Amino acid sequence: MDLTLSESELAFRDEVRAWLEANVPSAPLPSMDTADGFAAHQEWERRLSDARWSVVSWPQRYHGREASLVEWVVFEEEYYRAGAPGRVSQNGIFLLAPIIFDHGTQEQQDRFLPTMATGERIWAQCWSEPEAGSDLASLRSTAHRDEERGGWVLNGQKTWSSRASFAHWGFGLFRSDPDAQRHHGLTYFLFPLDADGVTVRPIAQLDGEAGFAEIFFEDVFVPDADVLGAPGDGWRVAMSTAGNERGLSLRSPGRFCAAADRLVDLYRSAPDAAYADGVVDAWIKAQSYRLYTWGTVTRLRDGAPTGDGVGAAGSVNKVFWSELDVALHETALDLLGPEAEVGSRWLDGYTFALSGPIYAGTNEIQRNIVAERILGLPKEPRR
């Protein structure tokens, strides 16, 4: 056991730190879920990419640095410690890109990855439907084969699509075989959100901003070139995304360590013994999450399966970080006392944290996965 970084990893860390110190905007950018804020965050992505920091773990030809998993975690720690802006390109680079690397054709990789790296094209995820939330496999939006044009015609409705209010392209699952049940007969599609027949209706979230949207599809044509993976194989393809979202990639430990450090600063500036335990527990759990991540990184580097293999352990992860995030911000609001209701970075963080136990599969679904796939408890009888 050894938690020290190598010479080259330390050099990488120093380089990241120096660049962030020189480049992170001193004032927070406006919310990425407003038109101005979206543009400002896109501009930040371009600056990151120009210095080749937007997708450090990707191959050089797609604007990456071929950074190792350890270096990726180091980058994330530094990124959040520096208080750098949230990643408007997050859905694309963390959720879609791993799928394109694993399941996409060479042509798709060459076409989609560079503009994702530069932030020129922002992606929205389109999974949930009005009647398919936790039970995603019951989704009803359809894809009909169009042999003549060489593609598919999409119809239906998606909802709670993060970033879709301002994003350029979407990715999601549609039922391509009407006779197949549940997880079968689904296909993974990529589509422009300004295509003929697509209507995007922004939805105001708790904080009033349009962080997600519903999307209506009326005879939207998608060419075969924009199908990801094999037709009918969409569930398997999508679930490797789900593992990425819940597990290592979406929520790096740097986020929580930086937030816990800020919480300690807040406590130091206005100590209140009534909330000391909350501060301590948030800090301990952030450290635990960081150390747990190093364990995961070591195992992945030493050859444990990625993708689907991350799935069940990713559920353990997701419940933990999402509850930590809420508790940490609740403690901050407790410390702020009657000022807590007034707009602040802590309040923004709190409101955002409230979505954590819901998105990417509710924590109830995650607990089912932990119980059935890790503990081996019997499945609930289903009708």
Added chain:
Amino acid sequence: MKFVLDGDQRDFAAALDSLLSSSDTVAVARAWADGDSAPGLELWTRLAELGVTSLATEASPVEVAIAFEALGKHAVPGPWVESAAYLPVALGHEVDGVATLALPPHVPYALDADVADQVYVGSTPVTAVGELRHSVDRTRRLFAVIGEGETDPAAFDLAVLATSAQLLGAGERILADSVTYAKQRKQFGREIGSYQAIKHALADVRIALDFARPLVFGAALGEVGPSAAKVACADAAYLASRTGLQVHGAIGYTQELDLSLWITKVRALVTAWGTPAHHRSRVLEGLL
């Protein structure tokens, strides 16, 4: 960067687990609780032969954590934290035989002083031992001692780490036994483990233990203080014990069921070698 056990450490853990799994530690613990220390002392000798008593002076805190997790998982009775963690560091050498100590205020009683060859307060030997006090954990035989002694901070930290690892092992054992039971026990025509109320409770225990473990080994490497590990392990193991009892229902509330050994041990260890409040305050002091 390598935050997993290496081959030798995994082999050591497996050897300990193998020895303890074949030693009927439940019977050893029950005899110990009834005042028959012979099987426990025999097991002590075999564990000492495997090197457990020399880890604090000869190996790293990682090996100490591995050993104490196994001791907790198998409910091994005796003053192990005292003999194999605190005293070797405080005295500067491996303890010969079985020793124990009190260290007020955090360790008010000397555990198993009736069995020990040597009793200390801090690092100072004492001769007068008071009457037996009964712990919630019947295998923990507590004795008041008269005397004064200084706390050795490094020794205390290793004792806290060892206690944390013991809690982790106990929590893992309770979870494993409770999962097994939930798969067998049927009510309303189906296994109780198929109900979400049970699933979610056990999943929460799995999650709590998974995130307590890295703090134990992180503390063993000096990355965080042992107090952080103690807080997380006490919380996780206590959650395991409450959940385990609830999942078992009335049978879990009996002394007859072996689970009772771990449920009562966890309650005792939560406040042993520093209460959660003490360790939280230590973490906070370190941050401010």
